[in-house]
Amino acid sequence: MLKACTCRKFFLSLCLLFCFSFPCCVKSDELQVLLTLKSALNKSSTDVLDSWEAAGPVCSFNGVTCNGDGSVKEIQLSNQRLTGVLPLDSICQLQSLDKLSFGYNLLYGAITDDLNNCSKLQYLDLGNNLFSGSFPDISSLSELRFLHLNSSGISGPFPWNLLENMTNLTVLSIGDNPLDQTQFPSEILKLKKLNWLYLGNCSIEGKIPPAIGDLTELINLELQLNYLSGEIPSEIGNLHKLWQLELYGNELTGKLPVGLRNLTSLEYFDASNNNLEGDISEVKYLTNLVSLQLFENQFTGQVPPELGEFKKLVNLSLYTNMFTGSLPQKLGSWADFDFIDVSENLLSGPIPPDMCKKGTMRGLLMLQNRFTGEIPTTYANCASLKRFRVSNNSLSGRVPAGIWGLPQVDIIDIAYNQFEGPISSDIKNAKVVGILSAEYNRLSGELPEEISEATSLVRIELNNNQISGKFPRGIGKLKRLSNLQLQNNKLSGSIPESLGSCASISTINMANNSLSGKIPSSLGSLPTLNTLDLSRNELSGRIPESLSSLMLSLFDLSSNRLTGPVPQSFSIEAYNGSLAGNPGLCSSTIQSFKKCPPDSGMPKFVLMLIVCLAVAAILLATLGCFLYLRRTEKDGDRSLKEESWDVKSFHVLTFSEDEILDSIKQENLIGKGGSGNVYKVMLGNGVELAVKHLWNTDSHGRRKSRSSSPMLGRHSGKEKEFDAEVQTLSSIRHVNVVKLYCSITSEDSSLLVYEYLPNGSLWDRLHTSRKMELDWDTRYEIAVGAAKGLEYLHLGCDRPVIHRDVKSSNILLDEFLKPRIADFGLAKMVQANGGKDSTHVIAGTYGYIAPEYGYTYKVDEKSDVYSFGVVLMELVSGKRPIEPEFGDNNDIVSWICSKLKNQESVLSIVDHRIPVAFKEDAVKVLKIAILCTTKLPALRPTMRTVVQMLEEAEPYKLVGIVINKDGEVQKKDTMESADKLNL
Template sequence: MGSTTLQLLLLILLIHLLFSTAQNDDATYLRALTNDWRNTPPNWDDNSDPCGGWDGITCTNSRVTSITLASMGLTGSLTGDIGQLTELQILDLSYNKGLTGSLTPAIGSLKKLTNLILVNCGFSGPLPDTLGNLESLIFMSLNSNGFTGRIPPSIGNLQNLYWLDLADNKLTGSIPVSSGSTPGLDMLIHTKHFHFGGNMLSGSIPPRLFNSNMTLIHLLFENNQLTGAIPESLTLVRTLEVLRLDRNLLTGDVPSNINNLTRLFEMFLSNNQLTGIVPDLTGLNVLNYLDLSNNTFDPSVVPSWFTTLQSLTTLKMYSTSLVGQLPAALFSIPQLQNVDLSNNRLNGTLDIGLSHSNQLQQVNLQNNEIDDFRQRSQYSIDLILVGNPICMETGNTDKYCSLPTNTSSSYITPPNNCVPTQCSSSGQVSSPNCKCAYPYTGNLFFRAPSFSDLGNSTMYDSLRTAMINSFRRSQLPVDSVSVKNPTKNLEDYLVINLLVFPSGDERFNRTGILGLGFSLSNQTFKPPAAFGPYFFIGENYDFLLGASGGGHKSSSNTGVIVGATVGGCVLVALLVLAGIYAFRQKGRAEKATQESRPFALWDTTGGSGAVPQLKGAKAFSFEELNKCTNNFSESNNIGTGGYGSVYRGSLPNGQLIAIKRAKQGSTQGGLEFKTEIELLSRVHHKNLVSLVGFCFDQGEQMLVYEYIVNGTVKDSLSGRSGIRLDWIRRLRIALGAAKGLQYLHDLADPPIIHRDVKTNNILLDERLVAKVADFGLSKSLGDANRTHVTTQVKGTMGYMDPEYYMTQQLTEKSDVYSFGVVLLELITARNPIEKGKYIVREVKQAMDTSKELYNLHEVLDPTIGLTTQLKGLERFVDVALRCVEETGDRRPTMSEVVKEIESIMELAGLNPNAESAANSADYPSKGSEHPYTNDNLFSYSGDQFSTKLDPK
């Protein structure tokens, strides 16, 4: 009997041991996962048990089931340890831009995950195919990151998926559909939302993507590179409410039966290359917003169905070849707010009528052929008739023959019958209830609003009311909500600044911020129907209440025996972990020693100097780079030059790289090789190409750069890249490159002179942001007080500073001279020296400051002003010519050049701080040379020459 009792006790003890060990595993894995994170909630350090009250962590029976950490300012990466939290149901890390790296394939192990929300983080690299293993997933929101590569076809396996948002990334390739045993997105018949806008998806929209069993309500493919026709099968999805196919390269006729989509609220087909007749939309009785603009439809009389769309608020059909006279009945549509039929061939008499919509805000009929206006009263609407024959006459239409001066709205939520408080503390704002508090802020982006009146206070009141009610239903501590500054961005999204004010105190605690972030990232808040689909980009909250507000407690209730067992297990586990730690440390030490060998092998006898002084650049082994280029395969070779070859590769974290590999046995350029490593490893600026690392192993000499997708400025100016650079884009490129050089001159310590500034050494990324490249010839001043370096003359013919050439004294003004040549090249698209003619001399001889555009029409690039006016060009030329003065003391500094270009941009109505473009999807590629194929990027020694250059 005693033996049986002992066996039973041992069995119970064993069961408790196994049970407690399993429970403890989640805590171990979570701590391992977050070991690389910074800025985690402070109470994580107060308690070693995540299920004992960590903010943002929810546990059930000591198993982690939810991680919600939006807007915490986290930095680090998402490691494979996440895959061990097998009970996890919700993962929300949104609005933490410091979370970077690739999305680990281990994410596919989370079979119980229902919500995967990583909005507006810094993740990059390809999406793992293992996403298709998340069989319970309902909500996938990965928008506003830097993901690259294709959409995994395996996502088609997610039969429970309701929301799929991959928008605003860098995804490429075609839209996957099923074929045989391969899944595809056509299998997602229960999914309501396809949000794929703002990527670089290409190819045609597969007809198999759509079928009558689908229940899609939002189909958003805007701002990609999709080609071909709109498939007829789209009209089978009768549940559609929002359709955005605008800003692609679609061709052919609009499907004739598109009016079968009778539930459509918004339809955007603008900015494509659609042809054929204007589609008949009779029967779309609930359509609010219609934009068919900027297509190449056949010339067509004004469609009769215009007047049947009685729910319409916005009609946009500029540049669609409409002819004939507008019916007065169009303007009597009861909800109509905005009509844009500019750049057509409308003619005859314009009659808006007496019974036009009382909501009508603007009618834009610019650049048509209207020759008469039947004015029945003094209209309060913005009527634009500029460019019509009627504006050639004088009379009562004069007020309509000029462009409106201000079309933006300065709306802000008014106070609720109280006097706003003057808040003294920085960051405090007076709420709508006139209380000073620290609000949680961010921007709401509405992708397809059904109205166009940006000053409509009634709409914003309904938005605020819905938002407050939603927050309070979720038991969030919200006192009031304010919205302000509604604008339309380039993608035609409505952007609204949001301020959420706390109740009961002037600050939110951490729990309140986590709840608000999750409510907005998880789409818990549902806006009024008129606002359509949205996403939110939250800001870090720097005003947290001192107390954490408490976390989610574990629901487990472990007894004394289990507690004792856990204690014993922890002791054993600590011993095991100590052993593992020691073993790993030994391995790391060996690895560090091994990685240091290339430095020890650096050739100090071959003129390349001492071991390089590095700040952040990684020393890669040959094996690492060999693996990420598939053994340096020819398929990854993206260019060959005198120095060697360049290969495209992908690091294990998904980052794309370009590897410049010297020819085997080559020792030339050793000093320049070391110089570029040392300089680039300590300069970090968005307008400078980043050095990822280098390899000096097994006789190899390689530099590893970030991969720049859109080539050199030289390629775009010559037409080789297929990217069209209008005046606005050239201004932004000039400013970006100038800021990169300004950083080298003014902020690098010590200052750096590039010495080879030219359009071949300015690259364009996916957003057409300019990045200065190739530092092989660069020189450091060595001392911030030094003004020049005496050195052997090196550089490139045509960009060379003549003063430097004559004196061998290199100064920062030498870069300024070269940059001045770049500015002239930007407006002429000519080589600096072409057929014996020097660009500086040609511009000086052609210009006449008393005439328009300085009389430079003959030397300007004919494509520069195809779509934009050349506002500020004269000042731009002035800056360029000041840069190429013969002596350095008469040239401006790069700081002065930056300020002047910013001023020119403001004159042209541009924001100097805005990025270059939504993405390069706007500019079709011709599949030409890659940026790294130019031979100048391989030759560290530059172009040496003996013929004296005459700069005059």
């Protein structure tokens, strides 16, 4: 008996010892699993894994949650910029793991069937990654409740049968993956607990099954961008809890089903871009709608008048249908209405007057209908409006004066109506308007001089009106103007010489007016002019010789009062019609014109040439004396002027090297840098230039002649920078790349003559004492413009150009705060054979240098992408790339990565000067910046992709809703539904 008792005590002690010992073994095993996971991931781009150390308890690791007995229960590492291949075979050794969240990272490789060993998983998020291959059958995960695989990169056939064992699923998100086409999976119809189903853009075809109505717990159903056909089943009306229904971009037919009215909780309904027909009377019962998108279908009948009473409705897109009747007059008057597009229908009646009652409306698009009446005066005060488009209707009356001067509007489109009255001087307040389209109306009065203050104008289309009076003298201020259409009006007076300052203009049409005086010779200096039509006016004098340099596809000066000889370049039969109706013209070669008298034409030209040569000789002699006298003057203890200069021009020049050389003096110095000094030059005609000055020096900084380089052909560093900049910029023509007019070189000195950008650099505006507050719209436009400049360098040139020193101080701003990429001293062109530049000198500026420089010494386009990502971070945060607050050896990239913990922390990154209303827009750009600064170059987007992402992040995009990684409702970005501008 004693022996038995002793045995029992020994056994009990052994059990207790085993029980107390086992958790330690578990922790030891789990520690090794987590360390294996850490080693498999790229942890250098984030500090989230820094706490994962061998000495530390696993429950204290960032992103790790344990249960009561100290075993790992959850791993949450979403949105951490992690890269690498997930070691699922190791992870699934964690016996208590029920949540695995790796969404929004950069993970790649295959998702293996080792997942089956994570048998207790309830939550799995692998979405928004870069995985490849097909998804494995994980049928053993019967306890799974949340499955997020959207945008994960998986492809091929999906094992839908795995859902048969997952009857507890509440969230299923598999959309945005290139899966093989398949019929609607019947397995989904058995998941009665589903409340969130996202199957958008995953190649589902066939019909929507009626049994979808059995999933009565659904609050979100997204089936957009698939190949679904047939009618929407009436059973969908059984989904009484449905809050969002997305069916757009399919091939659905038939009418909206009877019973849709039962979805009284529905707030977001989008069935656009299908082949649906009939009326939309079922919609009138959906009183909680916030957004209704039914565009590009074949709907008929009236827009239900009940929509005018919807208290939450803020977005309505019904364009490209066949709706008739009038719009509800109370439409949009209750909520913070945002956007309406009912274009391309058969709608009539007046425009609802109160859609901007709350002052939040950003888009009014009602073009190509049958609307009548006047524009309600309420919209003259709608300062939030960005797009106002009512063309191709039967509207009449005067345009309210304030419409012309809306401060945020970028398009005013009222063409093809019956509007009367003048364009008011309020247009001076339209600082961002790009398109003014009012052709084919009855507008009258003078074109206001104030139109020259709307300096963002790109297109002025006012043809076929009754506009009279003189042409605005200040038209030359419109530097972005590309299209000027004023034909068929009553304009009088002369064409101003300043029109020749509109350097971006491609089309000038002022035919059939009463213009008089001479044709400005300045028009001949317009580098992009393609169409010039001044026919049927009263212009007089000679045809300027300068027009001969233009490359025109349409040229018409017919039916005027021009006199004198036809310039030699136009003296061919092809121009007969273009010059007809000018009896005062003469030509020695065109038979249809009278012969020029002996004393006209060439002799005067020769005489003028002789006079010019004589003047040039005098100037050269004066220059020689001047150069000699100025030898003693100092610029950094060096003489500037030499006896021999080489000028290479890349644009039409309106200045001489004398004017440039005379301005290279201390009082004109505006900047210094590693590439040389920069001077501001004011020409006699008021044009401002910037000149970079480089002295040719040897390796010891001593002045050296360009011709005295060593015989091996090695140049000094500054000579290389000069040559690189000239080679790069001489062939580039892009609105977002700084314009190089010419280079001027001597044996001792090298000069580059640029356009002058009066607002300095982006660095100045963001970081120095001279900074001016930049609102978010301006920062966004700078980001897009600079991105487009880099995109052009990488993809638009004959050979890709790698800048190698992208930074905010090399992004200059013009008078309109539009950006120009500048300073190409380090730039390299990719060789024709595909080789990239390689150097053992790290090029660039600390804080902007891509990490691969440090170990490969090689640069390519992705290095520029990294640097541009840093610039985006500056724009969003207002911080410099290197700040004391970042700590030792840390830069803005590592600092921002340390802040990506929760929404509050992310929002704290945004510059405090950016209003709260725009912080979410800023975070969109921040996400793009983070992608650009990924450590692995191959994972960074191209600049073309960056431009596309930035354009999709416009501040005035609409807002929709999705579920977050925890199954909670949150906002998401969706594309604006309409405005078919084709710009």
